[in-house]
Amino acid sequence: MNIAIDGPAGAGKSSIARLVAKEMSFIYVDTGAMFRTMAYYFLKNGIDTSDEETVNTGCDRIDIRIEYQNDDQHIFLNGTDVSNEIRQEEVGKNASVVARYNKVRAKLLELQRQMAASYDVIMDGRDIGTVVLPDAEVKIFLTASSGVRAKRRYNELRQKGIDCNLKEIERDIIARDEQDMNREIAPLKQAEDAVLVDTSDMTIDEVVERIKNIAGRKKS
Numbered sequence: 001m002n003i004a005i006d007g008p009a010g011a012g013k014s015s016i017a018r019l020v021a022k023e024m025s026f027i028y029v030d031t032g033a034m035f036r037t038m039a040y041y042f043l044k045n046g047i048d049t050s051d052e053e054t055v056n057t058g059c060d061r062i063d064i065r066i067e068y069q070n071d072d073q074h075i076f077l078n079g080t081d082v083s084n085e086i087r088q089e090e091v092g093k094n095a096s097v098v099a100r101y102n103k104v105r106a107k108l109l110e111l112q113r114q115m116a117a118s119y120d121v122i123m124d125g126r127d128i129g130t131v132v133l134p135d136a137e138v139k140i141f142l143t144a145s146s147g148v149r150a151k152r153r154y155n156e157l158r159q160k161g162i163d164c165n166l167k168e169i170e171r172d173i174i175a176r177d178e179q180d181m182n183r184e185i186a187p188l189k190q191a192e193d194a195v196l197v198d199t200s201d202m203t204i205d206e207v208v209e210r211i212k213n214i215a216g217r218k219k220s
Contacts, residue, residue: 001026001120002135003215004128007142008188009096009176010149012199012207013124016142019208021122022071024215029066029115031125031132032095033075034108036086037064039094041077049097056103064111089157089164089172096176099126100183126180129191138215139194142207146174148200 003026005013014030021028038059042049047058065076074083085091098104112132115121125132129139144152150170157164180188190196195214199207 001137001215001219002116002133003122003138003140003211004133004136004191004194005122005124005140005142005211006126006129006188006190006194007124007140008126008149008173008180009092010153010173011142011144012149012152012204013142015204016199016207016211017122017124019204020211020215023208023212024122025120027068027115027119027121028073029112029121029123030073030075031108031112031123031128033073033083033086034064034066034111035095035099035104036091037075037077037082038062038104038108039098040082040086040088040091042098043091043094049094052101055098055101059103059107062107064108066111066115093172093176096179099180100185102185105185126188127186129194130189131186134191137218138211139191140211140214141190141194141196143196143198144200146170146177149173 005017007013014032018028039049041062042055042058047054049055063078067074074081109132112123116123116133123133129136147170150166150173153169154164154166197207197210
């Protein structure tokens with residue numbers, strides 16, 4: 001069984017998907033981490049992510065592997081665990097940039113579909129229900145207001161001891177929404193058969209239960 005969760009930046013997709021996967025004994029696939037890993041490689045190697053031709057050339061030098069250790073997903077770039085490094089804000093911004101490119105998406109699409117064909121998976125991203133897993137049994141479009149998403153991200157960074165500005169975070173989130181929704185390739189949008197879940201006024205536990213209930217009805 002495949003569960004696809006799509007939605008804008010900061011909607012809590014990864015946190016929610018991880019919890020649902022644990023409670024349902026599914027494999028969680030964080031596709032955003034894959035794009036962040038690509039972006040991290042380009043940034044680390046001084047490659048301009050706005051230059052599609054150079055990015056395309058760099059794709060051939062990237063090997064990405066996912067492993068699960070103590071139920072946590074670890075992502076490896078050319079043999080090195082970069083699970084923590086890819087969570088930097090700058091990496092996230094550039095992940096949205098490289099996600100526009102055909103070669104980047106094609107490189108990751110095969111890996112994502114292989115995992116979905118082999119396991120019960122819950123996968124989150126921007127185009128899972130529309131492009132990556134169009135036949136997923138359960139599709140969720142998870143969203144929240146930009147203000148709520150910015151506040152959540154702000155709190156998350158502050159808890160990690162990272163100095164940040166709430167207004168700047170919200171501006172970045174709005175800009176990423178615009179970029180993701182208007183890119184030519186696989187834009188962010190709600191699949192026709194996806195269930196809309198607005199988490200603005202919901203707790204994490206409430207969202208998890210909502211998705212489990214939706215999946216439970218499909219199973220039965």
